Structure formats: structure tokens, C-alpha cells
Amino acid sequence: xxxxxxxxxxxxxxxxxxxxxxxxxxxxxxxxxxxxxxxxxxxxxxxxxxxxxxxxxxxxxxxxxxxxxxxxxxxxxxxxxxxxxxxxxxxxxxxxxxxxxxxxxxxxxxxxxxxxxxxxxxxxxxxxxxxxxxxxxxxxxxxxxxxxxxxxxxxxxxxxxxxxxxxxxxxxxxxxxxxxxxxxxxxxxxxxxxxxxxxxxxxxxxxxxxxxxxxxxxxxxxxxxxxxxxxxxxxxxxxxxxxxxxxxxxxxxxxxxxxxxxxxxxxxxxxxxxxxxxxxxxxxxxxxxxxxxxxxxxxxxxxxxxxxxxxxxxxxxxxxxxxxxxxxxxxxxxxxxxxxxxxxxxxxxxxxxxxxxxxxxxxxxxxxxxxxxxxxxxxxxxxxxxxxxxxxx
Amino acid sequence: xxxxxxxxxxxxxxxxxxxxxxxxxxxxxxxxxxxxxxxxxxxxxxxxxxxxxxxxxxxxxxxxxxxxxxxxxxxxxxxxxxxxxxxxxxxxxxxxxxxxxxxxxxxxxxxxxxxxxxxxxxxxxxxxxxxxxxxxxxxxxxxxxxxxxxxxxxxxxxxxxxxxxxxxxxxxxxxxxxxxxxxxxxxxxxxxxxxxxxxxxxxxxxxxxxxxxxxxxxxxxxxxxxxxxxxxxxxxxxxxxxxxxxxxxxxxxxxxxxxxxxxxxxxxxxxxxxxxxxxxxxxxxxxxxxxxxxxx
Ligand SMILES: Nc1ncnc2c1ncn2[C@@H]1O[C@H](COP(=O)(O)OP(=O)(O)OP(=O)(O)O)[C@@H](O)[C@H]1O
Ligand SMILES: [Mg+2]
Numbered sequence: 001x002x003x004x005x006x007x008x009x010x011x012x013x014x015x016x017x018x019x020x021x022x023x024x025x026x027x028x029x030x031x032x033x034x035x036x037x038x039x040x041x042x043x044x045x046x047x048x049x050x051x052x053x054x055x056x057x058x059x060x061x062x063x064x065x066x067x068x069x070x071x072x073x074x075x076x077x078x079x080x081x082x083x084x085x086x087x088x089x090x091x092x093x094x095x096x097x098x099x100x101x102x103x104x105x106x107x108x109x110x111x112x113x114x115x116x117x118x119x120x121x122x123x124x125x126x127x128x129x130x131x132x133x134x135x136x137x138x139x140x141x142x143x144x145x146x147x148x149x150x151x152x153x154x155x156x157x158x159x160x161x162x163x164x165x166x167x168x169x170x171x172x173x174x175x176x177x178x179x180x181x182x183x184x185x186x187x188x189x190x191x192x193x194x195x196x197x198x199x200x201x202x203x204x205x206x207x208x209x210x211x212x213x214x215x216x217x218x219x220x221x222x223x224x225x226x227x228x229x230x231x232x233x234x235x236x237x238x239x240x241x242x243x244x245x246x247x248x249x250x251x252x253x254x255x256x257x258x259x260x261x262x263x264x265x266x267x268x269x270x271x272x273x274x275x276x277x278x279x280x281x282x283x284x285x286x287x288x289x290x291x292x293x294x295x296x297x298x299x300x301x302x303x304x305x306x307x308x309x310x311x312x313x314x315x316x317x318x319x320x321x322x323x324x325x326x327x328x329x330x331x332x333x334x335x336x337x338x339x340x341x342x343x344x345x346x347x348x349x350x351x352x353x354x355x356x357x358x359x360x361x362x363x364x365x366x367x368x369x370x371x372x373x374x375x376x377x378x379x380x381x382x383x384x385x386x387x388x389x390x391x392x393x
Numbered sequence: 394x395x396x397x398x399x400x401x402x403x404x405x406x407x408x409x410x411x412x413x414x415x416x417x418x419x420x421x422x423x424x425x426x427x428x429x430x431x432x433x434x435x436x437x438x439x440x441x442x443x444x445x446x447x448x449x450x451x452x453x454x455x456x457x458x459x460x461x462x463x464x465x466x467x468x469x470x471x472x473x474x475x476x477x478x479x480x481x482x483x484x485x486x487x488x489x490x491x492x493x494x495x496x497x498x499x500x501x502x503x504x505x506x507x508x509x510x511x512x513x514x515x516x517x518x519x520x521x522x523x524x525x526x527x528x529x530x531x532x533x534x535x536x537x538x539x540x541x542x543x544x545x546x547x548x549x550x551x552x553x554x555x556x557x558x559x560x561x562x563x564x565x566x567x568x569x570x571x572x573x574x575x576x577x578x579x580x581x582x583x584x585x586x587x588x589x590x591x592x593x594x595x596x597x598x599x600x601x602x603x604x605x606x607x608x609x610x611x612x613x614x615x616x617x618x619x620x621x622x623x624x625x626x627x628x629x630x631x632x633x634x635x636x637x638x639x640x641x642x643x644x645x646x647x648x649x650x651x652x653x654x655x656x657x658x659x660x661x662x663x664x665x666x667x668x669x670x671x672x673x674x675x676x677x678x679x680x681x682x683x684x685x686x687x688x689x
Pocket of ligand 1: 227
């Protein structure tokens with residue numbers, strides 16, 4: 001897909017060079033006329049019969065932002081997205097796109113475009129017709145239709161395939177047709193429902209980057225649904241973490257990674273996941289300590305954790321420095337997983353299964369003794385009852 | 394893996410045998426239609442090919458000439474005979490009118506109904522489907538008497554319209570179910586994508602769903618046509634002067650004997666229109682019209 005990159009680059013260059021051809025002026029024309037919109041959701045509830053699947057969602061998506069809805073299967077991400085699209089009715093609450101309340105507006109009047117997980121292409125139409133369909137319905141002039149289809153095709157490197165039918169395309173190409181169909185219309189908001197889940201791993205990484213580039217280029221507000229945390233981390237301006245129909249946390253990817261609001265978020269983000277040790281806070285010689293079984297370790301002294309409080313001690317694998325000798329917590333290696341750039345070491349520590357990431361290629365073996373040194377500034381403490389992160393004072 | 398010649402030969406032999414079993418009665422019927430009466434009824438042997446072929450049976454049934462040897466022989470021109478009771482021409486016309494008419498109406502109604510049933514949730518949509526299906530539980534003979542009275546009172550008896558309506562009623566349940574299954578195969582996401590693209594419900598049906606179920610529509614049409622073309626009972630009871638081919642053929646069995654030659658001639662000719670219809674429709678009978686719409 002270097003083709004796409006190439007066209008992006010040549011596009012930007014072309015705008016600056018005066019002697020640019022027809023295609024370039026089209027690109028410029030269309031890109032300058034992009035409209036944008038924000039999405040505001042207030043206390044949104046969705047019920048299917050007696051089953052409530054969204055319990056009062058509040059969300060503000062700023063104009064031009066790339067927001068990812070992330071959560072485990074069945075948490076209501078698609079439902080929320082489809083309500084924004086107008087494909088599901090609103091039980092209560094409000095949805096606004098731009099300045100306008102759209103609760104009861106037909107999908108076609110919302111000026112949104114959606115890319116479906118299974119692409120949902122029109123099988124009996126060529127790629128060109130697929131992309132032109134929305135404009136055909138709006139009775140756009142043919143010259144304008146051609147201009148836009150060619151523009152979208154050039155952005156997505158679809159020019160060679162314009163006269164093919166969907167069944168003659170590979171999965172990745174179909175996926176791009178689905179995106180092309182969305183971008184030709186120049187919508188206020190893009191909605192993506194797990195668009196990459198049907199692609200193989202390599203293509204997924206590539207397309208992920210392309211979608212991000214596309215967003216950087218068009219700057220159209222985007223709401224993107226996924227259950228893949230890597231996608232969310234890599235693409236999002238804002239990540240919205242959902243569970244069972246409620247939003248658990250909203251923030252930039254790094255905010256969420258560094259300061260998970262609760263245990264669920266902490267466990268959901270990061271791979272391998274955060275290590276968690278159950279235990280309690282005790283009074284040690286140099287202040288508050290965390291104790292589990294025989295093992296005690298330091299905790300940030302500015303934490304609000306009180307002595308005697310039952311807590312969960314969380315530390316990400318990359319914040320556990322592993323060494324073969326020296327000081328530190330003693331653990332026993334169980335499994336060694338070299339990934340190339342780093343080595344994942346699984347070990348048992350005071351009855352807990354934990355993981356540490358080592359960057360040196362030492363000769364780790366199962367049953368070796370391992371010394372672990374947690375980086376104290378990266379320790380997370382969660383209340384064992386409420387599972388909410390304990391703040392610092 | 395390559396099949397051995399033996400396996401291949403065996404496969405061909407078996408296929409030929411099976412095709413032969415199915416084709417034989419039709420071929421024999423066609424052969425009978427060109428046999429002179431003496432060859433049809435030879436008490437000593439079975440005549441297969443050693444006879445003088447004649448088109449006499451077709452001359453009478455399909456072209457409407459009088460029976461040779463009867464009083465009017467030689468005096469009537471083709472089509473002018475008023476009392477050739479073996480003239481099947483009007484039956485062919487009637488059958489075509491009824492079959493085409495009922496097929497057309499059935500498919501249109503079934504298309505709209507199945508779209509609704511497949512795509513919309515409404516009160517009782519599930520029960521409605523069962524109700525439609527239940528219409529086929531009843532054998533037509535159970536409703537034939539009331540139907541005759543109703544059609545008589547409505548002035549539909551012995552009309553093409555009446556017969557078209559009757560055949561449509563019988564065909565609709567199957568057609569709806571069949572088309573619905575084809576529509577159910579198209580993921581609802583396609584409709585929703587079209588709606589987001591700006592299509593109204595009708596545009597979605599007309600521009601997206603209809604082209605995708607073309608194959609199913611063709612299959613349904615063929616089924617309806619064949620049913621109507623071969624339907625006997627309703628046609629017998631609901632008409633007197635209009636006789637569709639199946640009914641007409643039974644009149645060749647008379648008190649003075651069965652006219653096997655005429656029966657086979659009209660029967661063989663009756664294959665042709667449905668054959669043409671199926672030929673016209675069959676190029677739409679392709680599978681996989683939705684291929685490529687979704688991932689796999
Ligand atoms: N039409 C429906 N009728 C009843 N319940 C539904 C309906 N659609 C969805 N649900 C329920 O709503 C919940 C949320 O579904 P949704 O499709 O939004 O999940 P999701 O987060 O998109 O999951 P996934 O990652 O698997 O796509 C699920 O528990 C599901 O069973
Ligand atoms: Mg989903």
C-alpha cells in the first residue's frame with residue numbers, strides 16, 4: 001500500500017506546485033470543502049424489551065477527533081455506534097451531531113458514513129458504482145460524481161479496481177472499497193465498526209496505519225469501535241473504555257495506560273496484562289509497605305492507601321526489572337517467551353503468577369531464580385473492595 | 394488426484410442410465426405422438442421405430458384441422474373449424490395466459506411480502522409467516538367446492554382472471570417462503586449501508602435487494618409457472634369453456650375410446666412453452682449473487 005502513501009505525498013506536494021494536474025486541484029477543492037461535526041451524547045439509554053444494554057452514556061466527541069470505543073464483546077459498543085448512525089432507536093437520552101439533535105432523524109439525513117465489519121458492499125455493483133451510490137441517490141451531477149470517485153480511489157489506491165465487482169477483490173481491497181464509499185460523501189462523521197477484524201494480522205497493521213493517515217489527512221470526526229486494545233492505543237485521540245453498557249474511563253491512550261481509573265481498565269489495556277498481587281498495606285520501617293504472604297514491597301508513599309487496607313498491587317510487566325542475581329523480590333521462572341525485541345518471563349511470586357519483560361538476552365531457564373525490582377513510580381494500588389484505583393494525595 | 398478411466402467410464406454410464414430413466418417416458422411420449430394409430434396399437438408387438446411417421450396428431454390438436462375421415466374433412470381450412478373438439482389451440486392460449494398471469498402476479502406480491510417479512514419487525518410477523526405456510530396444509534380439493542360457489546357469485550368462474558387468481562392464491566405461500574429465504578441470506582448490513590448512503594426503504598428494495606435476489610426470483614418464477622402450467626384440479630372445477638391443457642387432454646379420453654395419438658401430441662407440445670420460459674429465466678438462475686458483499 002505504498003501507493004496510498006505515495007498519493008498522499010504527491011497530493012501534498014501537488015497542492016503547493018502550481019502546475020499540478022486536474023486530479024490535484026480536485027483533491028484540493030474537496031479537502032477545503034470538508035465539513036466537520038462533533039458528536040454529543042447525553043445520558044443515553046438503550047433497552048431491548050426489558051434488557052437494558054446501555055445504562056446512561058455521556059460522551060462528547062470533539063470536532064475532528066478520532067475516538068475509539070473499546071471494550072469486551074457484548075459491552076454495547078456496536079449498539080452505541082449504531083445509535084449514532086440512526087440504525088437503532090434511542091430509548092432515552094440525546095444524541096447530537098454538530099448543533100443538531102438527531103434522535104429521530106433518519107440515517108440518511110444525519111450526514112454520517114459508516115464502515116461495517118463485514119464491509120456490506122453492493123455485490124451487484126462495480127467498485128465505481130458502489131462508491132457513487134450515495135451520490136447517485138442524491139442526484140449529484142455526473143461530473144462531480146466522477147471527480148469524487150476518482151479522488152477517493154486515488155487516496156485508497158483503488159484506481160485499478162474501479163470496474164471490478166466486489167467478488168473479484170481481496171478482503172483488504174473490499175475493505176478499502178467500503179472506506180471509499182464512506183469518504184466520497186464527505187460526511188460530518190465517520191463511524192467504523194470493527195473494520196479490521198476480518199483482515200489477517202499483517203494487513204490489519206497496515207490498514208490501521210492507513211486509516212490513521214486518512215484521518216490525519218481529512219480530519220473528519222471519527223468514532224471507531226474495536227475490542228482490540230492495540231488498535232485503540234495506536235489510532236485514538238481519545239479512548240472510551242466500556243464495560244456492560246457503561247463507560248469506565250475516557251482519556252488519551254497514554255492517560256489510560258498510565259492512570260487506569262479502576263482494575264478493569266488496568267487489566268484490559270496492556271499486553272501482557274498488568275500483574276496484580278492481592279494483599280494489604282502494612283506499616284514498615286520506612287513507611288507504608290505492601291504485603292502479600294511472605295513478600296513485602298514498597299508502595300508510593302503519597303498514595304492514599306491506609307495501613308490495614310486490603311488492596312491489589314498492580315505493576316506492568318515492563319516496570320518489573322528482572323535480573324539473575326542481586327537484590328529484589330525472589331521469584332521462580334516458569335515459562336520463558338522470547339519475542340525478539342524482548343523476553344517475556346513468567347514466574348511465580350508468593351503464589352501469584354506474574355510476568356516481567358526483560359530486554360537483555362540473558363540465558364533464562366525455567367526454575368531459575370529471578371530477582372524482581374518494581375519501579376515504584378509505576379506501581380498502581382486498587383482498593384480490593386471497590387476495585388477503584390487509590391489516588392495519591 | 395486423477396480418476397482412473399474405469400471410474401470415469403462408470404460415472405458416465407451411471408449418469409446416462411439415470412438420465413435415460415427420466416427421459417425415457419418423455420421420449421416415448423414424443424415418439425407416440427408421431428406414430429400412426431396402427432403403430433400405437435399393435436397387438437402383436439411393440440413398435441419402436443419401424444413405422445411411418447405422421448404429423449396428423451399435431452395437425453389436429455395444435456393446428457386445428459379436422460380429423461381426417463370425418464364429415465368436414467377437406468372442406469375446412471386451418472383454424473376455421475367450428476366443431477373440432479380435438480383442437481387444442483385455445484387451450485394452449487389459455488394455459489399461457491393463466492400461467493404467465495399468475496406467475497407475474499405471484500412473484501410481484503411475494504417479492505413485496507417477503508421483503509417485508511424478511512426486513513421489518515412488526516406485530517405478529519412470526520405468526521404471520523406460519524399462517525402463510527398453513528395455507529398450504531390444506532389440499533386444494535378441500536376448498537374446491539366453496540371456491541366454486543364464491544367464484545361463481547363473483548363472476549370469476551370460467552374466466553382467465555378467475556383461474557389466475559386461484560393459481561396465485563395457491564402459489565403465494567411457497568413463493569413467499571422461498572423468496573424470504575433468499576432475502577434472509579442477504580445480511581441486513583447491506584440494507585443499513587444503503588440507508589446510510591441515503592436510500593429510502595423503497596430505494597433500498599429496488600436498487601439493492603432486488604438485484605441481489607434476482608436468482609431467487611427466477612427460481613420462484615419457474616416454480617410458479619410449472620405449477621400453474623400443470624395444475625389440474627382447480628382448472629377443472631373453475632372453468633367450462635376455458636380449458637387449460639391438462640384439462641383439455643382429459644377430454645380426449647372419450648366414451649368411444651382414448652385418443653392416445655392426440656393426447657401424446659398435445660402433451661408433447663405442452664412441454665415447449667414451459668421449456669421456453671425456463672430457458673428465458675434460467676440464465677438468472679445463478680448462485681452467489683451476493684458473493685463479495687461481505688467477507689466470505
Ligand atoms: N437486537 C437485539 N436484541 C436484544 N439484545 C441485543 C440486540 N442487539 C444487541 N443486543 C445485546 O446488547 C448487548 C450489546 O451488544 P453489542 O452488539 O453492542 O455488543 P458489542 O460491544 O458490539 O460486542 P462485539 O464486540 O461482540 O461486537 C449484547 O449483550 C447483546 O446481546
Ligand atoms: Mg459489535
